[in-house]
Amino acid sequence: MENPLPQSVNPVELGARLQQARKAAGITQQAAADHLEMARTTITAIEKGTRRVQPSELARLVGLYGREVGELLRPGKPVEPLIVQLRSTLAPGREVLPGLEEHAGEMQRLAEDYVELERICGASLPRRYPPPYEIGGVTPELAAEDVATAERNRLGLGDGPILNLRELLESEVGLRIFYLKLPSRIAAMYAFNDALGGCVVVNSDHPPERRRMSLAHDYAHFLTNRYQPEVSVLGGYERRPQHERFAEAFARAFLMPAAALSRRYHELHRARKGGITPADLCMLADFYRASWQALTRRMEELELIPSGTYDRLQQAGFRVGEARVLLDLPERPSSSELLPTRYRLLAVEAYERGDLSEGQLARFLRVDRVEARRIVAELSSRVTVSEEGDIGTTTLDFGRPLSGAEA
Numbered sequence: 001m002e003n004p005l006p007q008s009v010n011p012v013e014l015g016a017r018l019q020q021a022r023k024a025a026g027i028t029q030q031a032a033a034d035h036l037e038m039a040r041t042t043i044t045a046i047e048k049g050t051r052r053v054q055p056s057e058l059a060r061l062v063g064l065y066g067r068e069v070g071e072l073l074r075p076g077k078p079v080e081p082l083i084v085q086l087r088s089t090l091a092p093g094r095e096v097l098p099g100l101e102e103h104a105g106e107m108q109r110l111a112e113d114y115v116e117l118e119r120i121c122g123a124s125l126p127r128r129y130p131p132p133y134e135i136g137g138v139t140p141e142l143a144a145e146d147v148a149t150a151e152r153n154r155l156g157l158g159d160g161p162i163l164n165l166r167e168l169l170e171s172e173v174g175l176r177i178f179y180l181k182l183p184s185r186i187a188a189m190y191a192f193n194d195a196l197g198g199c200v201v202v203n204s205d206h207p208p209e210r211r212r213m214s215l216a217h218d219y220a221h222f223l224t225n226r227y228q229p230e231v232s233v234l235g236g237y238e239r240r241p242q243h244e245r246f247a248e249a250f251a252r253a254f255l256m257p258a259a260a261l262s263r264r265y266h267e268l269h270r271a272r273k274g275g276i277t278p279a280d281l282c283m284l285a286d287f288y289r290a291s292w293q294a295l296t297r298r299m300e301e302l303e304l305i306p307s308g309t310y311d312r313l314q315q316a317g318f319r320v321g322e323a324r325v326l327l328d329l330p331e332r333p334s335s336s337e338l339l340p341t342r343y344r345l346l347a348v349e350a351y352e353r354g355d356l357s358e359g360q361l362a363r364f365l366r367v368d369r370v371e372a373r374r375i376v377a378e379l380s381s382r383v384t385v386s387e388e389g390d391i392g393t394t395t396l397d398f399g400r401p402l403s404g405a406e407a
Contacts, residue, residue: 009073012049017072018058019047021065024105035064068363071109074116080193099183100231103201107189110178110339111196113364117346120355125342127174127197130154133224140242141301144249145258147223152257159260161288165212169219170340177215179204179336187232190218198222208334209291216251223250252298256288265304276305278318279327286329292320338366348379 022032029047033040036057045051053061062069118124133150135143152159155172162168169175175198182189182203187210189201200218202211214232221230225243240248264284268276285295296310344365351361362372 010049011052013077014053014072015047015049016077017074018053018061018065021062021067021072022047024101025065026101027064032061032064036060070360070363071112074112100186103180103182103186104189104191106180107178107191107199107201108196110180110201111176111199114176114343114346115196117343117350117364120350121346121353123346125170125174125176125197128172129174129198129226130223132226135224135246140246141249144220144246145253147220148250148253148257151223151254159257162212162255163289165215165255166335166340169215170342173219174198175200175219175222177202177340179211179338181205185234187234188214188218189229189231190221191229192222192226198226204336204338207291208332208336209285209289209294211334211336212255212289213251213291213294216254217247219254220247220250249301252294252301256290256295256298258302261288261298262302262304265299278313279323282320282323282327282329286324286332289332344375345379348376351376352380 022029029043030040033043036043042051046053046057058069058072062072114125130151133143133147135147138146155168157168166177170177176196177200180201180203182201182205184203184205187203187206190199192198200215200222202214202218204211206214217232218230221228221243224246230247261284264287265276268280268284272280281296281299282292284299285292288295290298293310296305296313299305300307300309347356347361347364350356351358356364358369358372361376362369365372365375367375
């Protein structure tokens with residue numbers, strides 16, 4: 001007779017996790033019962049926690065559901081599935097977007113894995129959440145300008161361009177941000193609960209400027225209606241609701257602040273007696289890491305250039321790519337890594353301390369074992385240059401206190 005699971009495993013919590021995994025995989029109780037050659041009522045009892053699952057049964061179930069045993073044996077109650085929240089964002093009678101269920105499930109697994117790594121390493125992500133902003137009583141566009149200015153002041157950003165938006169919103173606010181290949185129409189997804197905090201998934205297939213705008217857009221939802229999930233669909237509205245108008249305006253105002261943009265415009269205007277040129281717009285867009293379209297629309301919004309400038313330039317055949325080449329504007333490095341750097345550092349630290357096996361590390365990093373070893377080598381060392389100019393490599397000990405004191 002096989003040994004049962006340890007008594008420390010709560011059967012009710014494990015049963016709930018098994019139920020979540022089954023539903024996320026789109027498998028019925030009857031199909032799971034047939035796979036294990038048992039009655040459906042037995043699966044029901046396992047999921048309710050009234051019948052303990054045996055190790056061999058658990059191994060077969062996680063294989064069927066595409067999970068790993070370690071995911072389901074974590075301590076604590078399972079988190080409410082984010083897909084339940086995200087479905088609520090769709091209009092009544094509207095079909096679930098293709099792939100939404102799958103991607104929402106991966107969003108939740110990524111966030112839960114992040115929390116688990118923090119638990120292992122004893123390093124929770126600080127939540128520096130501001131109180132939700134009230135935006136009633138004025139137009140969404142005016143409210144967006146006010147909130148964007150307040151947030152820039154709170155975060156100490158001044159009025160310059162934000163170079164690393166993803167890192168900023170993780171380290172200074174406490175959002176969990178992942179880049180995932182989503183259907184082309186989905187720009188980003190946002191959800192929040194008390195266990196995981198604020199979670200955002202951005203479409204990694206979109207251009208860097210679009211990703212930044214999508215992330216700032218979903219940050220607007222977090223700032224004003226934290227518990228309301230959001231699926232940002234490009235062209236998803238016949239008539240934009242108030243909260244979408246606010247989020248779109250906030251993203252523009254947060255990434256391209258009005259005062260700084262106006263100042264730069266007037267400086268350019270004084271330098272060019274004939275007025276600014278399309279080339280100037282390209283350089284401004286590059287400065288703010290924004291698309292040429294977003295920058296031009298923003299300047300129209302601030303009445304710095306005539307309304308309809310973007311459309312007229314488009315009709316005249318203006319080609320942004322060719323203009324960037326002629327202006328010798330560099331390609332800005334932009335990471336589309338699935339996992340944030342802090343997540344990967346925690347995974348490597350847990351592995352080097354012996355808290356994760358190589359197989360577990362690979363699962364957390366969503367790579368095979370060969371790539372996991374490469375990531376460990378990359379993140380565990382840094383290049384150094386001595387005073388004599390010699391180049392060497394230093395191995396970093398992630399778990400050692402800075403004081404050097406023995407544990």
